[in-house]
Amino acid sequence: MPDIGxxxxxxxxxxxxxxxxxxxxxxxxxGVSATTVHDRARALRRRGxxxxxxxxxxxxxxxxxxxxxxxxxxxxxxxxxxxxxxxWVSDLPETVGVFVTSGRSDFIVHVAVADNDALYxxxxxxLTARAEIxxxxxxxxxxxxxxxxxxxP
Amino acid sequence: MPDIGxxxxxxxxxxxxxxxxxxxxxxxxxGVSATTVHDRARALRRRGxxxxxxxxxxxxxxxxxxxxxxxxxxxxxxxxxxxxxxxWVSDLPETVGVFVTSGRSDFIVHVAVADNDALYxxxxxxLTARAEIxxxxxxxxxxxxxxxxxxxP
DNA sequence: CGTGAAAATTTGCGGAT
DNA sequence: ATCCGCAAATTTTCACG
Numbered sequence: 001m002p003d004i005g006x007x008x009x010x011x012x013x014x015x016x017x018x019x020x021x022x023x024x025x026x027x028x029x030x031g032v033s034a035t036t037v038h039d040r041a042r043a044l045r046r047r048g049x050x051x052x053x054x055x056x057x058x059x060x061x062x063x064x065x066x067x068x069x070x071x072x073x074x075x076x077x078x079x080x081x082x083x084x085x086x087x088w089v090s091d092l093p094e095t096v097g098v099f100v101t102s103g104r105s106d107f108i109v110h111v112a113v114a115d116n117d118a119l120y121x122x123x124x125x126x127l128t129a130r131a132e133i134x135x136x137x138x139x140x141x142x143x144x145x146x147x148x149x150x151x152x153p
Numbered sequence: 154m155p156d157i158g159x160x161x162x163x164x165x166x167x168x169x170x171x172x173x174x175x176x177x178x179x180x181x182x183x184g185v186s187a188t189t190v191h192d193r194a195r196a197l198r199r200r201g202x203x204x205x206x207x208x209x210x211x212x213x214x215x216x217x218x219x220x221x222x223x224x225x226x227x228x229x230x231x232x233x234x235x236x237x238x239x240x241w242v243s244d245l246p247e248t249v250g251v252f253v254t255s256g257r258s259d260f261i262v263h264v265a266v267a268d269n270d271a272l273y274x275x276x277x278x279x280l281t282a283r284a285e286i287x288x289x290x291x292x293x294x295x296x297x298x299x300x301x302x303x304x305x306p
Numbered sequence: 307c308g309t310g311a312a313a314a315t316t317t318g319c320g321g322a323t
Numbered sequence: 324a325t326c327c328g329c330a331a332a333t334t335t336t337c338a339c340g
Binding site for chain 2: 004012015016018019020047048049050051052053054055056057058059061062063064069086090093095096097098099100101102103104105108112137138139140141142143144145146147148149150151152
């Protein structure tokens, strides 16, 4: 588990602000050549440090103005139940994220739906159709901020 | 609030799989010219449908192998308390996401730290230093999946 | 890690439907 | 209002030192 290099960190820090920034731009910011950034970026991808690049979308403008976190408790909390539910819920069209957690609940499911009616329907029609669900608790999201992870040198 | 067009949806659907895909590539997949994709992509950015592009990082490889969701209850839950805490917690180096929610808690804070000791220190040293915190409940994240929002035609 | 050159992409402009 | 072709500017990519 060798620590990641300082140059890689600097590249990621600059790259993180905009996944589409040009290598040339990144190179100028971190003070190396574009080729070096190219090589490092490729290596970071290959090693899986950079898993991919994604779009930050305004879901409200895409017809899904209501988001919620739904805490779910599964019974029994066995591997097969956990993995089965995880895979099933990941593929629902409403789901935008799934956390498998310790504590009061086994899952926190992050969903985005059209409106409150759709949220209610999701919880009482789709979720509770699964026999392994022991308990559900819904929290509406008023605001959600993603914070770019701070990468200190 | 006019609904977004079918072409825009198709572009976003293709673009979403990799924010760095070339316009040419996207154009080939959706069946229009690269210029059109360019124009649409720019318009989507300008309108804020696409807020930005981000890197999907493996935080474990960056020395932050433990993630958690921390439910926080604030007293009083007034606008100034809520916004004050939100802004403060957003800027902590451990924070990678902040949800402002209804329900049992006012916030769900998503953090990534080096190890369990760092998590414990974060909760009992940093968080509870804020006078407005009434209650905290920590859930360790065993697994976290981000799901690209499904954009149906 | 860098240089240099070739290949590919992005981007602005004008024009067609 | 939408979409495309074209060509210049820029960026990515690779062989080599």
